[in-house]
Amino acid sequence: MRIGIVCYPTFGGSGVVATELGHALAAKGHVVHFITYQQPVRLRPLDGSVHYHEVRVSDYPLFDYQPYELVLSSKLVDVAKYEKLDLLHVHYAIPHASAAYMAQRILEAQGIRLPFVTTLHGTDITLVGRDPSFEPVISFAIEQSNAVTAVSESLKRDTYEHFHVKREIHVVPNFVCIDQYSRSNTATIRARYAPNGERLLVHVSNFRPVKRVDDVVEVFKRVRAKMPAKLLLIGDGPDRQRIETACRQSEFGGDVQFLGKLTVPEDVLVACDLFLLTSETESFGLAALEAMACGVPVVSSNTGGTPEVNRDGVSGLLSPVGDVDAMSANALKILGDDATLARYREGALTEAKRFDVNKVLPMYEALYKQVIEAGT
Numbered sequence: 001m002r003i004g005i006v007c008y009p010t011f012g013g014s015g016v017v018a019t020e021l022g023h024a025l026a027a028k029g030h031v032v033h034f035i036t037y038q039q040p041v042r043l044r045p046l047d048g049s050v051h052y053h054e055v056r057v058s059d060y061p062l063f064d065y066q067p068y069e070l071v072l073s074s075k076l077v078d079v080a081k082y083e084k085l086d087l088l089h090v091h092y093a094i095p096h097a098s099a100a101y102m103a104q105r106i107l108e109a110q111g112i113r114l115p116f117v118t119t120l121h122g123t124d125i126t127l128v129g130r131d132p133s134f135e136p137v138i139s140f141a142i143e144q145s146n147a148v149t150a151v152s153e154s155l156k157r158d159t160y161e162h163f164h165v166k167r168e169i170h171v172v173p174n175f176v177c178i179d180q181y182s183r184s185n186t187a188t189i190r191a192r193y194a195p196n197g198e199r200l201l202v203h204v205s206n207f208r209p210v211k212r213v214d215d216v217v218e219v220f221k222r223v224r225a226k227m228p229a230k231l232l233l234i235g236d237g238p239d240r241q242r243i244e245t246a247c248r249q250s251e252f253g254g255d256v257q258f259l260g261k262l263t264v265p266e267d268v269l270v271a272c273d274l275f276l277l278t279s280e281t282e283s284f285g286l287a288a289l290e291a292m293a294c295g296v297p298v299v300s301s302n303t304g305g306t307p308e309v310n311r312d313g314v315s316g317l318l319s320p321v322g323d324v325d326a327m328s329a330n331a332l333k334i335l336g337d338d339a340t341l342a343r344y345r346e347g348a349l350t351e352a353k354r355f356d357v358n359k360v361l362p363m364y365e366a367l368y369k370q371v372i373e374a375g376t
Contacts (some may be wrong), residue, residue: 002031002084004076006100007091009040012206013286014121017151017174018091019043021364024177024357026050035075035084036069041263053079070094076103078116086372087146088116088261089364091123091242092348094134097141115146119172120281122151122304123163124331139163146371155283167305170367173308174286175360176293178353181266189271193254193257196226199335202272202296204287205279207237210299215255215278217243217325219299222328224252225313226337231256232272234265250328269294273341274331280321285309292316292352297344299330315351316344 003025007018019042023030026049033051034040046052054313057066076088090096100116105112118141125138125256140317142148142165149172150156194200196236201220205211213233220231220239233243233256241260247256265287269275275291277300281287283307288298292309298316300306312318317330334344 001365001372002033003087003368004033004035004079004083004085004088005091006035006072006076006088006096007040009036009038009043010257013174014119016042017039017121017286018089018119019163019206020175021361022050022348023090023210024361026081028215033079033085035072046072051224053085059116060124067244067262069099072099072364073102073106076100076114080107081110082137082303088114089119089368090116092121092123093118093138093141094367096146098137099361101141101144108166115149115374117149117367117371118142118145120148120150120159120169120283121336122153122155125150125283126153135163139165143167146374147367149367151284151309154305154308158283158304159282159330170363172291172363173355173360174181174284174369175355175357176289176352178293178356181270181293185267186271191267193232193271194230195270196228198230198255198274199223199274200230201233201274201276201331202232202234202269202291203276204234204290205237205277206235207240207243209239210280211237211239212278212280212322213239213243215322216276217247217326218324219278221250221252221330222324223331223335224255226332228242229255229335230257232268232269233257234259234262238320261265266290266294272296274299274335275316276327276331277310278321278324278327279303281352282306288316292348295349297334297341297348299334300329301327303313309351309355311347311351314344314347316348353354 008015019040026032035053090100097118101104149170187202202317275298277288282304298310300310301321302318310316319326
């Protein structure tokens with residue numbers, strides 16, 4: 001198949017999954033074309049099966065806000081025609097699904113059929129989509145898609161609850177490429193961040209309020225009071241500066257390191273002992289899954305799709321949102337002795353294997369085939 005993938009090219013989970021999906025499809029012999037405004041951060045060196053097309057928006061003085069959706073639609077038409085795409089797979093409802101619909105209609109007028117699959121990742125439904133001004137467009141784009149997927153049962157339920165959608169939504173979870181995770185450099189990383197054998201806790205996010213990174217720091221503070229520990233905070237976003245300033249002014253500031261955005265966070269994750277995910281809501285929890293694939297157990301909130309990923313008592317422990325007492329107790333339970341930590345490490349890796357790309361990729365391939373054949 002010749003597949004066009006539209007995604008946000010940033011460090012967010014949807015862009016990571018879309019990029020890794022493209023790599024996996026190319027490895028199976030499909031030809032993949034990424035279409036977005038800059039090269040995705042996880043996109044590895046291009047070869048004959050993976051291509052990138054930049055959507056460039058010129059600075060038109062007529063517009064206060066540049067018309068990215070219109071330019072994207074035009075680019076989709078161009079790539080689809082000249083690369084002879086079989087279908088588009090767009091990640092996020094707006095503006096990608098609505099742009100795909102417009103491109104589809106333009107191509108249809110020229111006698112070309114271009115079906116598109118829309119994957120809902122979370123923010124487009126749980127945050128942006130709840131703004132009444134977006135609801136009609138998102139509902140329409142979902143209904144007009146040739147197939148729709150959601151990354152968790154929780155997100156599927158949220159979509160039906162908040163939008164006027166009647167069509168079928170297939171649950172296809174996010175995934176990891178288990179074979180890409182190696183613990184070979186663990187000693188080097190631990191020597192750098194936990195040189196005296198401290199327990200190494202970690203959090204990865206975009207530092208937005210929904211991630212409740214303050215709770216991460218509070219849990220770490222309580223763990224550190226009971227045992228030697230260090231905290232690594234990976235990522236960047238609006239809350240980072242405030243939290244970093246507060247940590248610097250605290251008595252434990254020297255035990256917290258902010259590593260910023262990492263293209264390959266698993267290089268650090270493999271050396272950690274516990275992943276903290278305290279979010280208000282998560283449609284899936286890809287960062288937690290990546291930690292689990294490194295054999296790192298997870299203490300998380302029990303919201304959204306997270307319980308579908310982090311199996312309570314096996315890969316980690318779940319707590320109510322905002323309950324730092326329970327989260328701290330759970331962290332201490334996992335980290336309390338080496339035998340318990342080893343058991344949770346094994347459980348984390350076992351659960352992560354449920355989401356290996358080799359199990360998820362065939363689900364997408366079957367859906368692609370179904371959508372393409374529906375027009376023949």
